[in-house]
Amino acid sequence: MQNGGGDHFQSHYMPNTPHERAEMLGVLGLDSIDDLFTDIPSEHRNPPLNIPPPMSELELRAELQAMAASNYDAGSYASFLGGGVYNHFIPSIVRPLMTRGEFLTSYTPYQAEASQGTLQAAYEFQTMVCNLMGMEAANDGMYEGASSLAEAALMACRVTKREDIYILDTVSPTYRQVVETYARPQGLRVHVLEAGRPRLAEGAACLVAQYPNYFGYIEDLAAHKVAAQERGALLVVSADPVAMGMFRPPGELGADIVTGEGQAIGVPMSFGGPYIGLFASRKEYLRQMPGRIVGRTVDAQGKTGYTLTLQTREQHIRRERATSNICTSQALLALASAITMAALGKRGLRQVAELCYHKAHYAASLIGRIAGYSLPIKGVFFKEMVVQCPASPSVINRRLLESGVIGGLDISHIMPRCMLLCVTEMNSRQEIEALAGALSEFSR
Template identity: 60%
Template sequence: MASRVTRRSRIAVLDSVSPAYISVLRTYTEAQGIVIDVVSSNNLHLSEETACLVAQQPNFLGYIEDMQSLADQAHSLGTLFVAYADALSMAMFTPPGEYGADIVASEGQALGVPPTFGGPYVGIFACKQDFIRQMPGRIVGRTVDTEGRTAYVLTLQTREQHIRRERATSNICTSVALIALMTTVYMAANGRHGMRRTAELTYQKAHYLASLIADIPGYSVVDGGIFFQEFAVQCPVTPAALNERLLDHKIIGGLDISDRVPNGMLLCATEVNTRAEIDAFATALAEIGSSD
């Protein structure tokens, strides 16, 4: 989409974006002749051929990026800024619209959708009004019917069934209307203040877990700045060995990130975790650490 809007053929992606997301981007862009450049925020070089800069908030290791600075650098070269933002974090931290994101993507699973062994979930996609005609999928508009009542209609449908195939912006779609309804009900039931409270609970529980782990001999929390719900931990043993031992405690451990942090594990705590569960996890880590 960014390449169509700017008529440019390169996409810059921060190295702090999830490697899984970068892999998906390569799959989508390779056949189109679009080049993916993985760049560092500490040494950000964008060319006049760069269609967009992609950043994740929070980043892959869970830490908060300076999105305003990144957006400003991108816009100074006429490059679009694309944000992949955690849905729940937007209730607590600056939302993409306020730091000038042109295109936003997110996963709505945290908004009342159970994990269900990996899906189905609901993708969230937004953009500035200027680019709405380049947006894939169907765009629903709000109007009134003949009796003046609020009505919703499919305003834009740039699909190959309706226009010339080569001009279509959406050739493959998956309906997640049921899951979208679940997230709508969840947000309506919580309201603005409830969503903020849920985000704060997530933040507090993640930091409580981090504080417990920081006090366990052999473990250290990687200092990467402010984090929301995920954070990196350096362990006394390999994450593979640690996760195997955690299964004995009926606990599924964290993600192995040893390629980025020596003996590194990515952990997360959210509003659904009780204090007892968090304490039990920390106790298990301490027992495993002391026995090795």
């Protein structure tokens, strides 16, 4: 594609025309742009660049719409897939507010006077995360749920000055892998424990639990707290924020550090990201917390204002002794989540949680009655449950797709012929009954 005549491509993102470039080079006393790049070894200059030529927005949009439309999305199919990422209601106000240019195109609020909007919104986010989780201090977010949990385990090791991380086998296997990736290079040891009656060894830094757990069931956090406390270890919890609309928050049950995947509140599934890692702790551990923290203070005239605070923990000041290397995180998604929590509010958060609960249990009651299907785990579940099937879940899922249904997560590598089924407020009764109907085709 060419434009503007001649062989010069004039991008709509860059104002400089050849005329202005010549004028500016003149100010520099140079003849050519090449004169600006003389520090680059000449044998390596101007390499071939095998990238397609420029493309207009009109053409590109059509191409990308086709590419997107080839995927099976939760808007066009009834989705019962969870396992850490969830299809939940996002109020219409969220996208227009979060994509306002003043939020979307600003940087990390290092210049507090020019960033009060971002900072105040972050303070709101921290407040609501604390209230939801029953904790005393929260940061402005981490990358996502798994790395947030890994950072919490590292933090527990710093707080206790110990090196052994104990993690329940009911924590998401993927989350456990990420904890491994983060812990191993620092010489920290990760031990997996059976959830029934976890026993920690002497010198444990923390016990890590998921709430509800990976399989959707409520963990007895109070008992886990006792097990941790006996060894002087911290209780670290990864919690689903949506479940906190009705279940007792981890802070009330003794958690010392609480993390979570904030995607479920206000963030589209987007094939894996960007999401928002939640991170909260007891106040006494504040100075070991990773990530950005916003505080309220006053300005030179005594007026209330907000600023990044406790920055000496962070990499740009403490460098190799920082609490984490995290820099750019997920502030925009923290904003999306804050707007969603504000809109849903006290009542809406409870309603969403209860809708999930009723619908999931209704689905369970229907599926449990189909011959060949069973729910092998006993206990209280929230919006996810393990369903044992009469056939391979992957085979069943292919058939479900033909009925317009994206089925549950195939976990047959963990429990034979099992799928992890998720039901949220987004699933109508009709969808749930259609799912049960399609499943019954495999009944025996």
